Structure formats: C-alpha cells, structure tokens
Amino acid sequence: xxxxxxxxxxxxxxxxxxxxxxxxxxxxxxxxxxxxxxxxxxxxxxxxxxxxxxxxxxxxxxxxxxxxxxxxxxxxxxxxxxxxxxxxxxxxxxxxxxxxxxxxxxxxxxxxxxxxxxxxxxxxxxxxxxxxxxxxxxxxxxxxxxxxxxxxxxxxxxxxxxxxxxxxxxxxxxxxxxxxxxxxxxxxxxxxxxxxxxxxxxxxxxxxxxxxxxxxxxxxxxxxxxxxxxxxxxxxxxxxxxxxxxxxxxxxxxxxxxxxxxxxxxxxxxxxxxxxxxxxxxxxxxxxxxxxxxxxxxxxxxxxxxxxxxxxxxxxxxxxxxxxxxxxxxxxxxxxxxxxxxxxxxxxxxxxxxxxxxxxxxxxxxxxxxxxxxxxxxxxxxxxxxxxxxxxxxxxxxxxxxxxxxxxxxxxxxxxxxxxxxxxxxx
Amino acid sequence: xxxxxxxxxxxxxxxxxxxxxxxxxxxxxxxxxxxxxxxxxxxxxxxxxxxxxxxxxxxxxxxxxxxxxxxxxxxxxxxxxxxxxxxxxxxxxxxxxxxxxxxxxxxxxxxxxxxxxxxxxxxxxxxxxxxxxxxxxxxxxxxxxxxxxxxxxxxxxxxxxxxxxxxxxxxxxxxxxxxxxxxxxxxxxxxxxxxxxxxxxxxxxxxxxxxxxxxxxxxxxxxxxxxxxxxxxxxxxxxxxxxxxxxxxxxxxxxxxxxxxxxxxxxxxxxxxxxxxxxxxxxxxxxxxxxxxxxxxxxxxxxxxxxxxxxxxxxxxxxxxxxxxxxxxxxxxxxxxxxxxxxxxxxxxxxxxxxxxxxxxxxxxxxxxxxxxxxxxxxxxxxxxxxxxxxxxxxxxxxxxxxxxx
Numbered sequence: 126x127x128x129x130x131x132x133x134x135x136x137x138x139x140x141x142x143x144x145x146x147x148x149x150x151x152x153x154x155x156x157x158x159x160x161x162x163x164x165x166x167x168x169x170x171x172x173x174x175x176x177x178x179x180x181x182x183x184x185x186x187x188x189x190x191x192x193x194x195x196x197x198x199x200x201x202x203x204x205x206x207x208x209x210x211x212x213x214x215x216x217x218x219x220x221x222x223x224x225x226x227x228x229x230x231x232x233x234x235x236x237x238x239x240x241x242x243x244x245x246x247x248x249x250x251x252x253x254x255x256x257x258x259x260x261x262x263x264x265x266x267x268x269x270x271x272x273x274x275x276x277x278x279x280x281x282x283x284x285x286x287x288x289x290x291x292x293x294x295x296x297x298x299x300x301x302x303x304x305x306x307x308x309x310x311x312x313x314x315x316x317x318x319x320x321x322x323x324x325x326x327x328x329x330x331x332x333x334x335x336x337x338x339x340x341x342x343x344x345x346x347x348x349x350x351x352x353x354x355x356x357x358x359x360x361x362x363x364x365x366x367x368x369x370x371x372x373x374x375x376x377x378x379x380x381x382x383x384x385x386x387x388x389x390x391x392x393x394x395x396x397x398x399x400x401x402x403x404x405x406x407x408x409x410x411x412x413x414x415x416x417x418x419x420x421x422x423x424x425x426x427x428x429x430x431x432x433x434x435x436x437x438x439x440x441x442x443x444x445x446x447x448x449x450x451x452x453x454x455x456x457x458x459x460x461x462x463x464x465x466x467x468x469x470x471x472x473x474x475x476x477x478x479x480x481x482x483x484x485x486x487x488x489x490x491x492x493x494x495x496x497x498x499x500x501x502x503x504x505x506x507x508x509x510x511x512x513x514x515x516x517x518x519x520x521x522x523x524x525x526x527x528x529x530x531x532x533x534x535x536x537x538x539x540x541x542x543x544x545x546x547x548x549x550x551x552x
Numbered sequence: 553x554x555x556x557x558x559x560x561x562x563x564x565x566x567x568x569x570x571x572x573x574x575x576x577x578x579x580x581x582x583x584x585x586x587x588x589x590x591x592x593x594x595x596x597x598x599x600x601x602x603x604x605x606x607x608x609x610x611x612x613x614x615x616x617x618x619x620x621x622x623x624x625x626x627x628x629x630x631x632x633x634x635x636x637x638x639x640x641x642x643x644x645x646x647x648x649x650x651x652x653x654x655x656x657x658x659x660x661x662x663x664x665x666x667x668x669x670x671x672x673x674x675x676x677x678x679x680x681x682x683x684x685x686x687x688x689x690x691x692x693x694x695x696x697x698x699x700x701x702x703x704x705x706x707x708x709x710x711x712x713x714x715x716x717x718x719x720x721x722x723x724x725x726x727x728x729x730x731x732x733x734x735x736x737x738x739x740x741x742x743x744x745x746x747x748x749x750x751x752x753x754x755x756x757x758x759x760x761x762x763x764x765x766x767x768x769x770x771x772x773x774x775x776x777x778x779x780x781x782x783x784x785x786x787x788x789x790x791x792x793x794x795x796x797x798x799x800x801x802x803x804x805x806x807x808x809x810x811x812x813x814x815x816x817x818x819x820x821x822x823x824x825x826x827x828x829x830x831x832x833x834x835x836x837x838x839x840x841x842x843x844x845x846x847x848x849x850x851x852x853x854x855x856x857x858x859x860x861x862x863x864x865x866x867x868x869x870x871x872x873x874x875x876x877x878x879x880x881x882x883x884x885x886x887x888x889x890x891x892x893x894x895x896x897x898x899x900x901x902x903x904x905x906x907x908x909x910x911x912x913x914x915x916x917x918x919x920x921x922x923x924x925x926x927x928x929x930x931x932x933x934x935x936x937x938x939x940x941x942x943x944x945x946x947x948x949x950x951x952x953x954x955x956x957x958x
Contacts, residue, residue, distance in 0.1 A: 525793055525803060529597045532636055532785040534859055539786050542794035543851040551798060551844045 142332060145226040145256075146324065148172045149243045150201075150208070151179055152234025152263055155313070158184035160232070160321035168328065171222060173247075175211045175239045176200035191215055191243060201238025205276055208242020219247060223254040228331065228341065231258065231288065232320055236265035236273035241280035248287035257341050258288040261323050263316055264295040289345050292327075292355045292443065294319055294380065301379035319380070326359045326441030330396040335429030339396050343425045347394040347445050355445045356386050367438040368407040372414045375442055387418040390444035396427040400435035403428070411440065419444075559586070559622065560935060562927025563615070563629040564740060565607060565723055567596045567766025567789060568882060570614040571921060572629070574622035575928035583932040585916055585925060587622025589614045598785040599634040599740075599767035601722040608726045615730065628733035630931040632740040632923055633680065633723055634767050637716035640739075640781030642685070643671045646707045656689065656698045660706050668710040678717040680739050685709040685777045694775065711778045713739045735931060741769030741781055743926030746933075748878050748904035749773060756875035760904065761860065761893065762923060763883020765789045770860050774872040784859060788882050791852050798848045799840055805829060809845060816853055816888035818846040853889065857896040876900035884919035 146168055148157025154172040161170035162184060172185035177198035180188050190198050192211020201208040212219065223229060229251040233240035240262070248258045262281065265273045285291050296316055303312055330339050347355070358378040362370035381387060395415060397408060408428060416424065422444075526532075526540040533539070537546060544551065560583070562573045574587035591614040595607030619626050645668025649660055669682050687695040689703035698706055724734050745760040757774035765788040772780040788810070796806035809829065815822070822842040829840055864870050877893045877900070884890075884903050894901035906917050906925050916925065 525789065526597070529602065530636060530785075532598070534784070539784075539855075540790065540793075542790075542797055542848065543855045544794065544798060544848050547851060547855075549847065549851060551841075551847065 142167070142227045143225055144168045144228050144230065144328065144332070145223065146170045146230040146232060147222075147247055148183070148185060149231060149233040149247060150174055150237055150240025151176065152237070152313070152317070153232040153240050153244075154180060154183040154185060154188070156232040156234075156261075156317040156320040156324075159314075159317045160324050161185050167332070169226075173239075173243065174200075175208060175243075189215075189218065191239065201242060203238045203273075203276075205238055205242035205280055208238040208240070209246055210242070211239070212243035212246035216246070216250060219250045220254060223251045223256055226251065226254070226256045229256045229258050230324060230328075231260040231284075232262075232324065233260065234263045234265075234316075235277035235280045235284075236269060237276075241276050244280065245283040245287045248284055252287060252289070257345075258290075259327065259344070260284050260288045260291045261320050261327075262291065262293055263320065264293055264297070266296045266299075289341075290355070292323065292357050294323070294357070298380050322359050323357045323441075326357070326396070326439070327443075329398055329429070329431075329439075330394075330427060330441055333398065333429045333431060335396075335398075335427050337426060337428045339394065339425060339427030343427070344394060344443070347392045347423075347425060347443055355443060356380055356390075357441065357443045359439065359441045361437060361439040363437050368410040371438050371440050372411045375440060376414060376418065381442075381444065386444050386446070387415065387422075390419055390422055390446045392423040392425070392445050393419060394425045394427075394441075394443040396429070396441045397438065398429045398431050398434050398440075399438045401430055401432060402435070403430060403438065407438065411438075415442075559624050559626070560928050560931035561618070561626050561629045562632070562743065562924045562929075562931060563611070563727065564632040564743075564924045564927060565596060565601070565611060565726065566593055566764055566923070567599055567787065568764070569593050569920070570596075570607075570610045571924040572611075572614045572618040572626070573916075573921065573924040573928045574618050574624060574626065575925075575932060577932055577935065581936055583929055585928065587618045587620075587624065588916055588921065588924070589616065589618030589621060591617065597766060598636060598787075598789075599764065599783070600636075600719055601726060604722065604726055604729075607723075608729050611726055612730055615732070626732065628735045629727060630927045630934075631723060631727055631734045631737050632743055632927050633715060633720055633737045634740040634764070634769055634783055635715065635719055636767065636783060636785035637677075637719050638680065638713060638739060638781075638783045639715070640711060640713045640778075642779075643668050643710050643712055644707065645669070645710065646705060648705050649703055654702050654704060656701050656703060656706055658699055661687070661699060661708075664706045664708045665710065668708050669712070671712055673714050676717050677714045678720065679712055679714050680720070680737055681711070681713040681742065683711045683713075683778050685711060685779075686775070711781070713742070713781050715739075736934065738927055738930050739769070739781060740764075740923045740927075741771040741783065742778070743924075743930055744769065744880050744904070744922045745771040745773060745778075745926065746929045747906045747922045747926030748880055749875075751776070753875040753878075757873040758875040759864070759873050759877045759897070761857075761877060761879050762881040763787055763856075763879060763886075763889070764881045764923075768856055768860075768881075768883070770864075772864065772869050772873065774869065779869055779872070780864065780867060782860070782863060784856060786852075786856050786859075791849055794848045794852050795845060799845060801829070801838060801840070809840060810849065811885075813840075813842060813845055814849055814886050815846050816850055816886055816892040818843060818850055822846050849886070850892070853883075853886070853892055854896065857893055861896050870897070870899075873897075873899060876902060878902055878904035880904035880906075880919040880922035882920050 144167060146157055148154040154174050157170050157172050170185045172180060172183045172188040173191050174180040175191045175196045177190045180190060192214045195211045195214050196207060201211060231244050231247055233244040235241050244260060248260060251258045264277050299312060299316055302315060331341055358375060358380045360371050360374035531538050531540055558576055560575045564571045569590050570593045571590045573585060575583045575585050578584045591610045593610050595601060595603035595610065601607050615626055645664045647660055647664035647667055649656055651657060665684055687698045688707040689695055689698050689701055690705055720737060727734050741762055744762040748760055749758055754773040755776045760771045762769045768784045768787050770782050771778060792803060792807045792810050795810055796803045825842040826839050827842055829838055877897050879890055879893055890901040890903050903919060904922060906922050
C-alpha cells in the first residue's frame with residue numbers, strides 16, 4: 126500500500142500511512158485492547174461498543190459508546206439489527222473518526238449484536254471516506270448455537286460487500302490449540318491474541334517496504350471474492366533451523382487444519398520478515414514445502430528486513446479458497462475494475478466513495494461472461510486436481526468376505542462394517 | 553416306503569445351513585411336511601456356492617437326514633437360489649386385439665404375455681421366474697382374466713426374476729452331482745413369501761424380508777401379485793463379522809456373542825454394561841462392552857432395512873403394503889428385529905409364521921425353515937397344477953390356467 130499511494134501522490138516524499146483500528150462489539154473491543162498494548166507505532170486504536178459497561182473495562186486508548194439513544198448504553202442484546210441501527214445513529218461520528226485514515230482495520234466477533242450489525246456500517250463509512258477497509262473477524266464457537274452461527278454468516282455476507290477484504294478466524298478451530306484445562310477466559314483470550322497477531326502481521330506486511338514488497342492490492346487479490354474462506358496464520362522461529370521450523374509450524378498450524386487448508390486453497394499470500402542476516406537459502410527452504418503443499422495455488426510472496434527481527438524469522442500467511450456459491454461473477458468483475466483503477470490514480474480512490482454498492486453491476490458482454498465462466502470452470506477443475514491427494518494406506522477390514530464379490534450399493538461397500546462407514550465411534 | 557413320485561422336496565443351500573424339507577400331498581390336495589433334514593453349510597458365501605466340494609458334502613448330509621426322517625427316497629428337489637446377482641423387475645407387454653368384433657381370445661392373452669416376456673437381459677443372465685400379473689384392457693386396470701371381454705388393446709405386466717447363468721448353474725451342478733434331479737429352481741425370497749403369507753395378506757399387500765446368513769431377500773406382494781423382488785447380499789454373517797472387528801474377538805466368538813447377547817436396539821438395560829466371555833474352547837477370557845455390541849448390530853440392521861426401504865419407496869410401494877412386514881430367516885431370531893423393522897418401514901411388522909402350510913408340526917415352524925418349507929410348497933403348487941390337467945372335470949378352467957400361466 127505504502128509505495129502505492131506514494132507513487133501515486135508524491136513520488137519523492139515518504140508519506141506516513143495512517144492506520145486506524147476499530148474494535149467493534151465485545152470481542153472486537155477486547156481484541157483491540159489486546160493489540161493496542163502490543164505497541165504498533167502509527168496506529169490509532171479505537172474501541173466502539175453499544176454496551177457502556179463492558180467498554181469501560183476495555184483497555185483501548187480511545188473508546189466511544191455507539192447508539193447511546195438507541196440502546197441507552199446497555200448493549201445490543203445479540204440483535205444485529207439493533208447493532209446496525211446504533212451504528213447508523215452515530216454515523217457522523219464514525220465518519221469523522223475515519224477522516225484521514227488510509228487503511229481501516231475492523232476487528233469484530235461476528236454472531237452477536239454490535240459486532241455483526243455495526244461492522245458493515247463501519248466498513249461502508251470508511252470506504253466512503255476513501256480508506257481501504259480490512260476486516261478481521263471471528264466466527265462463533267459451535268457451542269454458541271446455530272442462531273449465532275446464522276447471524277455470523279449473514280453478518281459476514283454483508284461485511285463482504287462493504288469491506289475490501291475480510292479474513293475469518295473460526296473460533297471452533299481454536300479447540301485444536303487448547304488443551305483440556307484451558308478456561309473459557311483463556312480461550313477467548315487466545316482468540317483475541319490471534320486476531321491481534323493477524324493484525325500485527327498484516328500491518329507489518331503493509332507498512333514495511335520489503336525487498337520483495339507486498340502491498341494492499343496483493344492482499345486484496347488474495348482475499349477478494351473469496352472472503353468466506355480466507356484463513357490466516359502466523360509463525361515465528363529463531364535459531365539456526367528457523368526456516369525449517371517456521372514452515373513446519375505453518376504446516377501444522379491448527380488454523381490451517383494442519384496444512385489441509387493449504388491443499389485446498391487457490392491463492393496464498395506469504396510475507397516473511399526477518400533480520401538483516403536472513404539468507405536467500407532460508408527463504409527458499411521456507412517456501413519450498415509451501416509450494417509443494419499447494420502446487421496449483423497462486424502464491425504471492427513478500428520478504429522484508431527489519432533490524433528489530435535480528436535472529437528471528439516471522440511469517441504471515443493468508444490462504445484463500447474459492448467457493449462456488451460465492452458472489453456473482455459480475456460483481457467480481459466490477460471489483461477487479463475498481464482495483465485496477467485504484468492502482469493508478471489517487472482520484473480513483475476518491476471516486477470509489479461514490480461507492481460500488483449503490484450502482485448495479487455493469488452489463489457484461491457475452492465475451493466477458495464466457496471468459497468468466499471459463500475461468501470458473503478452469504478453477505473448479507484445478508480445484509479437483511488439488512483435492513486429489515495421495516491415498517492413505519487404508520486396510521479395509523472385510524473379514525470373511527475378503528475373497529467374495531463385494532456387495533456394492535450406492536457406491537458403498539456393504540461388507541465393511543456399518544459403524545466404520547458411518548464413523549460411529551466406539552469409545 | 554412312500555412312493556417317491558408323490559413326495560415333494562424343497563432344498564435350500566443357505567450360507568449357514570443347508571435345509572431339505574420333504575412334503576407330501578394329502579387327500580385334500582394340501583401339503584404335509586413329513587421330513588426335514590439340515591446340515592451346517594461350509595461351502596457357501598453370501599448365498600452362492602464358494603466351495604462346490606464342501607457344499608456337495610453338506611447337501612448330501614442334509615438330504616440323507618431328510619430321507620431318514622421322512623422314510624422316503626428323494627429323487628428330485630425344488631432348489632432355492634439366491635445371491636447378489638438375482639434381480640427382479642417388471643416388464644410390460646402390449647397386444648392389439650385383432651378379431652373383427654374385438655372380443656379378446658385366448659390367443660390374444662397368449663400373445664400379450666409373450667410380448668411382456670420378451671425382455672432384454674444382460675447377456676449372461678437367464679430368467680428364473682416370469683410371473684404374470686394383472687391384465688389391463690384398454691384403460692381398465694386389474695383384470696384377472698380378460699378372455700371374452702371386449703377391447704382394442706390388451707396389456708399385461710410380467711414380473712421377471714433373473715440371475716447370472718453360471719452362478720445359477722453352480723448350485724444346480726452341486727445337486728446334480730449327487731444324482732438328484734432339479735425339478736425347478738426357485739428364488740428363495742419367493743419361496744419364503746409362499747410359506748409365510750396367506751392369500752389375504754397377499755391381497756392386502758405385504759413385504760417379506762428373509763434375513764439369512766449371507767443374503768437378505770425381500771419380496772413385495774400387493775393386490776395378490778408379486779410387485780417387487782430383490783436381494784441384498786448382507787446378512788447375519790455381516791453382523792458377526794462387524795462384531796468380530798468392532799469387539800476384537802475371533803469370528804467364532806462373535807457369532808456366539810451375537811446369538812447370546814444380540815439385539816436390535818441399544819436399550820437402557822445394556823448402557824455401560826460389560827460381560828466377560830469366558831475362555832471356553834481354548835479362547836482366552838475377554839471383557840466385552842454390551843453397549844458396543846448392540847450398537848454395531850443395530851447400525852447394521854438399520855442400514856439393511858433402510859436400504860430396502862429406500863428402494864421400495866422409490867418404487868412407490870410403501871403405501872401398498874397394508875398387511876405389514878413379515879420377517880423370517882435366521883435373522884428373525886434377533887430380539888426386537890420386528891420393532892426395528894416397524895420403526896423403519898412405518899408399518900406393523902411381525903415375525904413370519906409358516907402358517908400357510910397345513911399339518912405342519914409346530915417344531916418345524918421356525919423362521920429358519922420358512923424358505924425350505926416354501927420351496928416344498930412351491931413344488932406342491934406346481935404338481936397340483938399338473939395334476940389338475942389330468943382331471944376330467946373343470947377342463948375349461950384348466951385350459952385357461954395352462955394358457956395363461958404358461
């Protein structure tokens with residue numbers, strides 16, 4: 126991003142990018158508070174919640190109560206509509222807060238009232254003010270119930286239409302990182318810490334000009350149109366074998382389902398930050414296993430040197446999976462156009478404020494449609510081949526039926542015990 | 553000794569046992585069961601011959617036992633066949649009425665049945681049964697006998713049961729190897745249905761499920777005729793096998809556990825209970841979790857019934873079985889199986905009784921013997937048909953019979 130705006134506006138002068146982080150709702154405030162203590166320079170933290178009481182407890186440097194008239198500072202009660210209304214009420218305030226920001230990060234826990242309802246509003250306003258909007262959101266734990274999941278999904282859909290990029294952290298995946306004795310508090314703390322980690326990683330990626338630079342457009346090209354399935358993970362290591370260690374950590378990362386996500390993702394953003402002594406062979410060692418994991422994926426790769434990282438190696442990885450049921454192709458095309466124009470003209474960023482959600486998707490020529498369709502089918506075919514993995518050595522027990530004709534019904538071998546096929550556990 | 557020509561023998565070469573039933577036709581043209589012989593089967597898997605030598609030996613034992621009990625010499629048998637290769641389907645035949653006054657004649661009915669029997673089978677398959685169903689004259693459905701009626705077009709459905717020719721030959725060869733004649737081969741599911749169902753039940757509509765050791769056969773009767781037949785090569789052996797694997801016990805012990813502690817449901821009484829199967833037969837003692845045992849069994853049984861249910865519901869037959877489900881075969885021994893079937897098919901389910909046979913000793917009224925008894929009954933019906941031909945009275949009826957059934 127940095128070099129982008131620079132190049133566009135004042136090629137000779139280094140412009141400081143203004144980053145603003147908004148924590149929305151209970152989870153968002155906690156995450157923002159957590160991150161604000163991690164100490165990013167040049168980043169403004171802001172916590173906004175409808176619940177004045179919980180906002181009081183937040184450690185973020187700046188905070189304000191959303192929709193004081195609507196909710197009387199008592200919270201949105203898990204109703205996204207109320208959360209949205211509260212944000213709409215304070216829209217002027219939000220607008221003024223977004224003033225001058227180049228990049229706006231939104232941290233929110235989807236599924237509740239404030240985060241789910243207000244995040245899309247914030248995203249919209251921030252975009253209208255000409256900022257690039259990146260949302261980092263958590264999805265509820267499964268035990269929180271189907272209703273919250275549903276709310277989270279619909280909130281995510283809305284957020285996707287308003288934000289430039291959305292990255293999800295499904296809390297359910299945290300379970301793999303927790304042990305039996307982890308308390309609820311710790312669990313949510315880890316969730317917050319991960320959000321903050323992600324924020325930190327992305328912030329570093331965008332603000333530090335690297336040897337091989339990664340900018341916001343790169344980030345967008347990975348996450349765009351695939352938001353529902355964007356995953357991130359960070360890993361860090363020190364010592365002689367740090368390159369190997371980092372790639373090992375990434376491949377075993379629970380948020381990536383132990384590397385499973387990499388197999389299925391079709392674009393990947395890898396940003397490496399290391400000390401001045403980082404060697405080329407280290408980068409190679411790190412990237413090689415990743416390449417092997419996702420041969421067909423589009424990999425965007427960045428590397429930066431930071432003296433503060435002496436002896437350390439830190440990697441931020443964002444993986445995206447295309448889903449068939451994603452937004453209509455017309456919309457994607459429009460987004461792409463927007464981004465293209467953004468690359469060259471600062472005014473384009475301003476133009477953006479006339480906002481894409483108002484305008485209907487442009488008419489596509491037959492040619493273009495066909496092109497998009499073809500692109501899609503190719504992608505799906507590609508995906509299929511990606512799914513094709515090495516078959517595990519599976520000894521199917523058939524006992525006395527070993528040598529007889531298999532009894533196949535609907536593609537199932539009925540000779541294999543039913544409880545195995547249905548995956549019923551016998552503890 | 554009885555005159556061997558008057559006795560009828562049904563022979564079932566099953567996966568777990570081989571059963572021969574000897575019957576004779578009594579004065580009232582009914583069937584009396586006079587002998588039964590059985591032997592443990594070793595050469596059969598999933599209802600099909602896997603080891604001809606062993607199977608032949610076992611068949612011999614069963615036949616000898618039956619001969620001794622009936623005090624008769626067995627020369628020919630009605631042989632039951634089953635296996636995954638046996639399939640049933642309905643075929644439709646149409647024939648335009650040619651005579652000037654559009655009266656339907658015997659020739660018309662013959663032709664329409666011939667048309668219906670002209671079917672395309674896979675190249676290696678042969679017809680086991682072709683069972684005529686009801687006629688249709690123009691748009692009038694459900695006509696038993698259209699001769700003498702008027703119409704432009706006669707139609708008929710034929711239910712065809714067919715199987716792979718070589719596999720059918722395998723079991724025939726085993727019997728022939730013992731110098732026995734095979735009168736006819738009969739689909740075992742059909743035989744079980746014959747043994748179990750009364751005419752009324754056939755009329756109301758019933759489903760007969762024969763849960764054997766190697767295969768499960770099912771037959772649907774509705775409006776007095778066979779609507780559907782099928783085989784699923786899954787049975788009691790699969791349950792034992794699942795148990796052996798799931799509980800990590802030898803197959804033999806799994807079989808014993810199934811018989812002693814088996815059930816169709818995981819009910820409260822077994823939750824968290826264990827049994828220690830003692831180390832007889834040189835097997836070491838082991839703690840078995842009863843809940844797991846039941847879960848493995850119930851899952852398998854549920855699945856088997858569900859597969860049948862799905863098939864029947866896709867054919868739209870579920871609503872037409874008002875008498876309910878009748879279960880026979882060794883699987884009917886599993887406690888609660890009729891309740892499970894009732895739950896899955898959503899209709900009353902019973903353990904089948906072979907009550908359609910007159911003069912049957914109650915000792916023989918066991919679910920395992922239903923098939924063999926049904927085979928004997930099938931034989932008696934065939935013989936009765938032949939005998940009727942010879943009788944002077946009722947010639948008209950006979951002629952109709954011959955021509956329509958042929």
